[in-house]
Amino acid sequence: MIQLTVNGQAVEVEAGSTILDAVRKAGFNVPTLCYHPKLVSYGSCRLCLVEVEGARTLQPSCVVPAANGMIVHTDTDKTKSARKFILSMIFSERNHFCMYCQDTDGDCDLQQAAYDEGMTHWPITPAYKPFMVDASHPDIFLDNNRCILCRRCVRACTELVGNATLGFEERGSGSILIADNNVPLGESTCISCGNCVQFCPTGALIDRRSAYQGRETDLTHTNSVCLDCSLGCERVVKTRDNRIVRIDGNMETGFNDSLLCHDGRYKPFTEEHKRITTPMVRRNGQLLPISWDEALAAISAQFKAHDSSEISAHISPRQPIEALDAFHEFFADHFKAGQVALVGHDQTAAASVKLAGEIGAFESDISVLKDCDAAIILGTDLVKDHQVAGFFLKRQAMQNLSMFVAHSAPTGIADWSANKLEYVGSDYPAVVDVLRGFVKGDPDLSAKLQKLGFESEHANKVLGQLKASEKPVFVVGNEFTKPENFAAFRDLVLLAREIGAKVVALKGKANNFAGALLGFEMDTQPKAAPVFYLALGDGHACDHTREALAGSEFKIIQASYDSDFTEIADLVLPCTIWAEQAGHYLSTDGKLGLNQQAIQAADCQRSVLDVLKVLASKSGITLAEAWREAVEDKVATIVLS
Amino acid sequence: MTKPKVASDWLAGCAGCHMSFLDMDERIIELTKLVDLRATPITDLKEPDEEGVDVGILEGGISNTYNEEVAIKMRERCKILVALGDCAVFGGVPAMRNFPGADAALKRAYIETESTDESGVIPNDPELSTPVHVRPVSDIVKVDVFLPGCAPSADSIFYVLSELAQGRMPKVDGEFNKWH
Numbered sequence: 001m002i003q004l005t006v007n008g009q010a011v012e013v014e015a016g017s018t019i020l021d022a023v024r025k026a027g028f029n030v031p032t033l034c035y036h037p038k039l040v041s042y043g044s045c046r047l048c049l050v051e052v053e054g055a056r057t058l059q060p061s062c063v064v065p066a067a068n069g070m071i072v073h074t075d076t077d078k079t080k081s082a083r084k085f086i087l088s089m090i091f092s093e094r095n096h097f098c099m100y101c102q103d104t105d106g107d108c109d110l111q112q113a114a115y116d117e118g119m120t121h122w123p124i125t126p127a128y129k130p131f132m133v134d135a136s137h138p139d140i141f142l143d144n145n146r147c148i149l150c151r152r153c154v155r156a157c158t159e160l161v162g163n164a165t166l167g168f169e170e171r172g173s174g175s176i177l178i179a180d181n182n183v184p185l186g187e188s189t190c191i192s193c194g195n196c197v198q199f200c201p202t203g204a205l206i207d208r209r210s211a212y213q214g215r216e217t218d219l220t221h222t223n224s225v226c227l228d229c230s231l232g233c234e235r236v237v238k239t240r241d242n243r244i245v246r247i248d249g250n251m252e253t254g255f256n257d258s259l260l261c262h263d264g265r266y267k268p269f270t271e272e273h274k275r276i277t278t279p280m281v282r283r284n285g286q287l288l289p290i291s292w293d294e295a296l297a298a299i300s301a302q303f304k305a306h307d308s309s310e311i312s313a314h315i316s317p318r319q320p321i322e323a324l325d326a327f328h329e330f331f332a333d334h335f336k337a338g339q340v341a342l343v344g345h346d347q348t349a350a351a352s353v354k355l356a357g358e359i360g361a362f363e364s365d366i367s368v369l370k371d372c373d374a375a376i377i378l379g380t381d382l383v384k385d386h387q388v389a390g391f392f393l394k395r396q397a398m399q400n401l402s403m404f405v406a407h408s409a410p411t412g413i414a415d416w417s418a419n420k421l422e423y424v425g426s427d428y429p430a431v432v433d434v435l436r437g438f439v440k441g442d443p444d445l446s447a448k449l450q451k452l453g454f455e456s457e458h459a460n461k462v463l464g465q466l467k468a469s470e471k472p473v474f475v476v477g478n479e480f481t482k483p484e485n486f487a488a489f490r491d492l493v494l495l496a497r498e499i500g501a502k503v504v505a506l507k508g509k510a511n512n513f514a515g516a517l518l519g520f521e522m523d524t525q526p527k528a529a530p531v532f533y534l535a536l537g538d539g540h541a542c543d544h545t546r547e548a549l550a551g552s553e554f555k556i557i558q559a560s561y562d563s564d565f566t567e568i569a570d571l572v573l574p575c576t577i578w579a580e581q582a583g584h585y586l587s588t589d590g591k592l593g594l595n596q597q598a599i600q601a602a603d604c605q606r607s608v609l610d611v612l613k614v615l616a617s618k619s620g621i622t623l624a625e626a627w628r629e630a631v632e633d634k635v636a637t638i639v640l641s
Numbered sequence: 642m643t644k645p646k647v648a649s650d651w652l653a654g655c656a657g658c659h660m661s662f663l664d665m666d667e668r669i670i671e672l673t674k675l676v677d678l679r680a681t682p683i684t685d686l687k688e689p690d691e692e693g694v695d696v697g698i699l700e701g702g703i704s705n706t707y708n709e710e711v712a713i714k715m716r717e718r719c720k721i722l723v724a725l726g727d728c729a730v731f732g733g734v735p736a737m738r739n740f741p742g743a744d745a746a747l748k749r750a751y752i753e754t755e756s757t758d759e760s761g762v763i764p765n766d767p768e769l770s771t772p773v774h775v776r777p778v779s780d781i782v783k784v785d786v787f788l789p790g791c792a793p794s795a796d797s798i799f800y801v802l803s804e805l806a807q808g809r810m811p812k813v814d815g816e817f818n819k820w821h
Contacts, residue, residue: 098820099727099734099791111820120787120813121730125780128739 320583380477
């Protein structure tokens with residue numbers, strides 16, 4: 001521990017802490033601009049200057065390590081006048097007029113810093129030199145005139161996302177923020193995750209959709225988890241007047257370090273759908289509006305008219321656990337419906353449940369990807385799916401990460417590693433056999449490597465690095481975990497156990513894992529039936545589901561949006577979307593997240609759960625709503641704590 | 642005791658700050674008990690008294706030679722000068738003109754406008770003042786009180802004027818210091 005004095009107060013900090021850490025621990029504050037707790041400190045803005053007794057000059061507290069016996073002063077005439085001078089210089093460099101900026105009043109760190117220093121005007125007249133504006137990107141607007149050269153965006157893009165698209169060109173006050181080798185942002189290697197916008201302290205990078213639609217203080221913040229893939233990234237849904245204005249990563253909590261991918265941040269804004277606003281029934285070939293009472297009575301009549309085995313019930317994994325549990329209890333436990341299944345074809349969750357049943361818990365928390373030195377990725381494309389997991393590996397790859405990737409098509413993730421071996425194909429048992437063979441010794445290894453298309457010397461080199469790694473991780477996804485590869489999955493996990501590797505199994509969409517734990521059928525094709533009940537909500541379903549639906553006699557759909565599914569339905573129930581309902585989601589590594597309700601649905605739209613409750617009470621069934629303990633207990637048998 | 646005299650004028654601004662002044666509603670009556678409102682753009686008297694006023698208030702930035710004259714005259718005739726609003730304090734919206742330059746701005750406004758036919762001409766008359774690089778008031782005369790804001794709230798204007806009327810220098814801080 002290091003002991004020092006800040007403003008006359010003794011404080012103790014851990015070795016490696018900066019003066020800024022000590023200042024804040026002692027309960028004082030110095031303003032910062034380029035500093036961000038989630039980024040490596042850079043020390044460019046100089047706003048955090050403090051006086052250290054004995055030091056020749058003022059010291060930037062965010063980068064200078066705290067040392068024993070230091071005597072630090074934060075609020076002396078010298079520091080105050082330095083801060084004012086620094087801010088005056090920043091304001092004079094570019095266009096920092098607040099009155100026509102999107103980021104004001106709580107949104108802008110620069111403005112706040114000026115307020116904190118009690119500045120009422122600019123002592124230095126601005127230079128009025130125009131800088132490059134880049135409006136080529138559909139989501140992000142880049143205005144170099146508002147940039148203070150803090151490079152928080154560049155560091156977020158590189159250190160956190162691992163994409164390294166943003167950088168700087170030119171020097172000194174002429175520096176400009178550019179994408180790649182100065183190409184328009186919209187034509188660059190930018191993956192449109194928008195994290196740079198969230199890290200920008202001023203209005204240099206702004207969100208195009210939410211710009212000028214309200215300051216942070218005008219927006220209601222609702223904590224939520226993303227339900228696009230199953231990583232369960234924590235995010236904040238920002239609303240105004242019952243409308244979603246913007247979605248940001250949660251800076252305070254969450255394994256995702258505030259990161260979101262494009263889908264998590266922008267997808268709710270980029271998809272255009274027509275909402276369904278009334279229950280409808282098909283009469284004479286046409287869907288006609290009816291009342292909710294009539295619609296619910298029609299469903300009850302169908303259930304009564306058919307034997308329970310003639311009902312096929314399907315629900316989207318985008319529904320919260322509460323709805324999945326009620327759905328399963330209603331259709332499987334009470335009704336004994338012919339088929340009670342989860343929409344989608346990702347079988348990783350089912351395979352994991354089955355394998356853990358045989359060999360015990362084997363999965364690890366997703367956070368192991370943040371600190372690994374070798375990654376074996378089988379059957380998943382981390383550039384397209386579960387992107388935040390891909391961010392973790394990409395940034396590890398900038399350190400030193402050996403990678404072995406097997407996928408039916410080239411994935412792009414391998415390109416980030418200097419030591420990589422990539423197999424493009426689907427013979428996963430052969431891939432696992434090679435991995436086992438290398439670790440355990442296999443006389444036919446060379447031939448097997450050749451068969452997979454690897455050049456022997458290079459393959460041996462990379463496999464050697466993988467074998468020598470200290471923190472290897474195996475990441476598996478839907479292509480690999482298909483039933484036909486189950487034995488290979490088991491072999492791989494057992495191999496991981498032997499060599500001390502962690503296993504991360506990525507389980508498709510939203511609540512796929514919870515669905516598998518609640519006992520939904522996941523490895524069967526959807527079957528047509530006399531009554532087909534599809535709780536689609538705001539989700540999508542595959543062609544197989546549509547075929548089964550089309551082949552059924554009476555088709556009931558709960559859906560938020562008009563689609564080629566509702567088109568062929570006999571009864572359509574308007575449904576709430578994710579933001580209009582609250583509920584829990586189980587992440588791919590078994591963390592329970594809560595999606596809180598952010599906006600109100602119209603009266604005509606009801607959630608899947610609410611409708612199920614009405615249907616249950618009409619059938620004289622009381623739903624237990626007791627999923628939590630069962631789910632948590634089962635997670636503990638699959639994911640290592 | 643005689644009431645302190647207050648005069649105001651507007652330069653390159655939108656008059657919004659004066660509207661915000663009026664927005665203090667019935668407190669204006671309270672204020673007039675404390676001060677003697679002299680020349681303002683919204684009263685009959687248009688120039689500050691030759692014998693001088695105690696407080697001069699300027700809204701708007703300096704965008705032409707006429708603004709310069711008005712600002713210098715106000716400075717000469719007042720004891721305490723208040724720069725009211727973002728244009729007077731920073732240059733504000735008119736200062737956007739500085740990025741392309743006054744010539745380009747005039748060309749865009751008088752010749753290139755979509756509704757202007759080929760007879761478009763930039764006004765040019767000895768009677769007219771000449772555009773200059775847009776600056777805050779403090780760039781040409783000494784300013785004693787800066788009250789930024791676009792526009793400053795009625796509360797902050799009332800605070801500043803009532804403090805000055807009672808012989809105190811206002812401290813523009815917290816809720817009264819807004820740059821937008």
